[in-house]
Amino acid sequence: MLDVDSVAHSGGWQRFHAAEKACFGLGCLGVALLAPAPGGGLVVAVAVLLLITIGPARVAPRLLLRLGLPALGSVAVSAIVVLVDWGAGPPSAAGSRVEAAAALTGRSTGAVACLLFLGTTIPIGQWAAGSRAVGIPDPIVEVGLAIHRTIVVGAGLVGSLDRAARARLGYRDARTALRTAGLVGGGLLGRLYDRDVRHDRAVAARRGTGEPPVARIGPPSPVRLSAAVMGVLVVALASWTVVR
Amino acid sequence: MTGLVATGLEYRYPDGRVAVDRVDLEVGPGARIGLTGRNGSGKSTLLLLLAGLVRPAAGTLSLDGAGPAVGGAERSGWRGRVGLVFQDSDDQLLAPTVRDDVEYGPRNLGLPADVVAERVDRVLALLEIADLAPRPIHALSLGQRRRVAIAGVLAMEPKVLLLDEPTAGLDPLGTAALLECLDRLHRAGTAIVLATLDLELALRWSDRLIVLDEGRVVEAGPPDVVLSSAHCARLMGRGPAILAVGRQLRAAGVLPSGENLPRDLDQLLFWLPEPPKREPRVLTLR
Numbered sequence: 001m002l003d004v005d006s007v008a009h010s011g012g013w014q015r016f017h018a019a020e021k022a023c024f025g026l027g028c029l030g031v032a033l034l035a036p037a038p039g040g041g042l043v044v045a046v047a048v049l050l051l052i053t054i055g056p057a058r059v060a061p062r063l064l065l066r067l068g069l070p071a072l073g074s075v076a077v078s079a080i081v082v083l084v085d086w087g088a089g090p091p092s093a094a095g096s097r098v099e100a101a102a103a104l105t106g107r108s109t110g111a112v113a114c115l116l117f118l119g120t121t122i123p124i125g126q127w128a129a130g131s132r133a134v135g136i137p138d139p140i141v142e143v144g145l146a147i148h149r150t151i152v153v154g155a156g157l158v159g160s161l162d163r164a165a166r167a168r169l170g171y172r173d174a175r176t177a178l179r180t181a182g183l184v185g186g187g188l189l190g191r192l193y194d195r196d197v198r199h200d201r202a203v204a205a206r207r208g209t210g211e212p213p214v215a216r217i218g219p220p221s222p223v224r225l226s227a228a229v230m231g232v233l234v235v236a237l238a239s240w241t242v243v244r
Numbered sequence: 245m246t247g248l249v250a251t252g253l254e255y256r257y258p259d260g261r262v263a264v265d266r267v268d269l270e271v272g273p274g275a276r277i278g279l280t281g282r283n284g285s286g287k288s289t290l291l292l293l294l295a296g297l298v299r300p301a302a303g304t305l306s307l308d309g310a311g312p313a314v315g316g317a318e319r320s321g322w323r324g325r326v327g328l329v330f331q332d333s334d335d336q337l338l339a340p341t342v343r344d345d346v347e348y349g350p351r352n353l354g355l356p357a358d359v360v361a362e363r364v365d366r367v368l369a370l371l372e373i374a375d376l377a378p379r380p381i382h383a384l385s386l387g388q389r390r391r392v393a394i395a396g397v398l399a400m401e402p403k404v405l406l407l408d409e410p411t412a413g414l415d416p417l418g419t420a421a422l423l424e425c426l427d428r429l430h431r432a433g434t435a436i437v438l439a440t441l442d443l444e445l446a447l448r449w450s451d452r453l454i455v456l457d458e459g460r461v462v463e464a465g466p467p468d469v470v471l472s473s474a475h476c477a478r479l480m481g482r483g484p485a486i487l488a489v490g491r492q493l494r495a496a497g498v499l500p501s502g503e504n505l506p507r508d509l510d511q512l513l514f515w516l517p518e519p520p521k522r523e524p525r526v527l528t529l530r
Contacts, residue, residue: 003258063258160335163297167328167336168349168400176352183338183348190382191334 002155004067004119012056013121017220018130020228021121027232029114031239038106039243045113047235052117059120068116075108124148150192157191158184246308247272247435248326248404253293253303255286255459263289265459266303271404271435276426278450278467279439282479286459287439288331291406294437295328307403324353327402331409333386333393342368342384342392343377349400360399367395371425387418394425404435411442423449444484447471448508455479468505486512 013021025048032044052059082101085094122130124145131141161184165171170180248271255264264286271277279287292298294305296312305311305322312322330336339345346367350360368374371391376384384392390410397405407426411419426436426449440446446453446467453467455476462479463470470476471483472491482488489512490505499505499515506512 006258058260060258060260157335160330160332161338163292164330164336165338167295167297167323167330168396169323169352170338170348172352172354180338187338 002152003063005124005152007057007059007063007120008123011121012058014123015056016121016224018122018126019133019220020224022118022130023225024228024231025114025118025121027229028117028235029111031232031236032110032114033107035110035236035239036243037103040239041106041108041110043239043242044110044235047238048110048113048117052113052120057120064116064120067119068112071112071115072109075105075112078108079105150196153195154188154192157188157195161187161191247275248294249306250294251304253290253305254301255289255293255298256301262459264293264300267456267459267461269294269454269461271437273403273435274430274433275435275437276430276449276451277435277437278446278453279437279456280441280443280446280453280480281456283441285456287456288408289459290456291328291408291437291439294404295326295406296322297328324349324400325402326404326406327397327400328406329390329394329397329408329410331412333389336393336396337381337389340380341377342373342379342381342395345381345392346377346395346399349396353400363399363401364395367399370398370428371395372421387414387421390414390418390422391425394422398429402434404437405429407436407438409440410438411440411445419445443471443480444486447484447487468507472505490515 028044028048032041035041035044049064052064053061079101082097082104083094084091085097128141128145131144132138165180165184169176170183171177248269250267250269253264253267253269254262257263267286267290269277269290279290281287289298293300296305307322307325337345339348343364346364347360350363355363364377365374368377371394373388373391373395376388376392381389381392394405394407394410410422414422423445426438430436438446438449450467452465453463453470454461455463455470457479463473463476468487468490471480471487477483486506486509490499493499493515494501494503494505498517503515506515
């Protein structure tokens with residue numbers, strides 16, 4: 001199981017309805033993108049990250065950093081791309097684009113925080129059930145679930161292969177690391193295919209149709225849903241107040 | 245202190261659950277230590293900690309008095325001296341052929357090609373799989389893959405060998421062949437820690453048995469004593485039948501009280517009274 005799934009399944013947000021969490025998370029995402037940049041997005045990021053770490057989920061900050069680091073790295077690279085003048089001649093810093101880079105960073109950081117909130121509070125089963133409940137067609141939900149399953153299996157396999165390679169000093173220096181990366185990558189494709197074939201056989205053996213079993217969920221509590229909407233409004237108000 | 249010494253080892257999962265809780269362990273040179281406990285009791289995580297593959301939340305590790313440094317070559321050196329055979333051989337076998345895979349570790353140690361070749365040949369011969377050397381990994385049976393996985397670790401010449409449920413899924417002959425390999429390693433002076441759910445194997449093979457429950461060591465000592473304890477019975481069930489029969493023999497006065505309880509079938513048969521011989525019946529056909 002991925003760390004993000006593990007946290008979503010075991011955290012204190014389990015007792016809230018998926019619709020309440022989605023309403024809050026997606027609402028904050030909207031605020032992060034629409035609030036005046038860069039301050040608005042950063043305020044949303046701080047508010048949401050505080051909620052994840054000291055709220056019912058109690059996600060350890062180090063784990064949260066690990067989960068968000070790839071996305072934040074992508075944000076940093078994007079900001080650098082905006083900041084640098086890639087025109088004719090050697091690349092040089094473009095002072096006039098600092099504001100645009102800051103806006104990009106602020107909004108993206110807020111958005112990453114909101115996606116982390118959604119990921120660490122809503123387990124995949126609730127996502128699927130919720131998506132069906134709001135009328136998203138079954139094939140789309142199933143494709144999403146299949147992609148998720150492939151990522152989970154792939155991540156598990158990469159983790160196991162990587163650990164086994166480290167046990168035999170596979171990353172001792174650059175040369176061995178390159179060789180190990182090739183072996184792990186090559187091994188992963190074959191193993192993923194093998195797992196998929198075995199999974200298909202197991203599903204067929206149980207007369208499965210290929211449709212994954214998904215829990216059904218009832219309607220959310222109107223009071224809590226209203227509280228989620230209020231939460232979004234509070235975050236939005238804070239964002240505009242701090243920035244203005 | 246010589247050998248592998250762990251003091252107060254602790255590990256928590258990312259969600260905060262305790263996987264290993266203040267474990268103290270000593271693995272002297274040439275020791276044969278069994279590790280058992282229910283599923284999820286922390287056996288595999290403890291082996292990963294001992295191999296230096298996950299970082300403990302607390303506690304210390306040392307091998308012959310020197311501990312692993314955090315990260316870098318020192319840590320890699322640790323992994324060369326403490327080898328781990330994973331539960332699932334498929335996770336461990338990376339290279340396309342048996343020889344390539346067994347070479348993988350020694351090559352990572354930076355050894356010259358002739359030394360690598362000599363080590364690989366020796367280990368393949370030790371595990372009696374020299375004939376498999378050119379074969380592709382995917383064409384091997386489970387028992388063969390298990391032995392290749394062990395060979396890949398042994399080729400690094402570790403001082404301590406950690407095995408995570410090495411007999412799981414093996415047929416009786418495969419298990420016997422594997423135990424024979426382990427006996428050869430033991431005679432050659434390698435210290436071995438073997439995690440297993442097979443209590444008969446733990447009784448027969450180990451000199452000292454440790455029982456884990458919820459990450460804590462709850463019993464440790466000679467395997468016949470540990471497996472006879474009420475605590476172990478509550479956790480793991482009735483235990484090996486050989487021990488139960490041995491206790492009956494002792495109660496009946498057949499096994500002297502000074503003798504250890506039998507630990508394998510041969511020892512048990514030694515103490516069992518021979519059945520009365522019957523005269524063969526002659527049938528006359530008319």
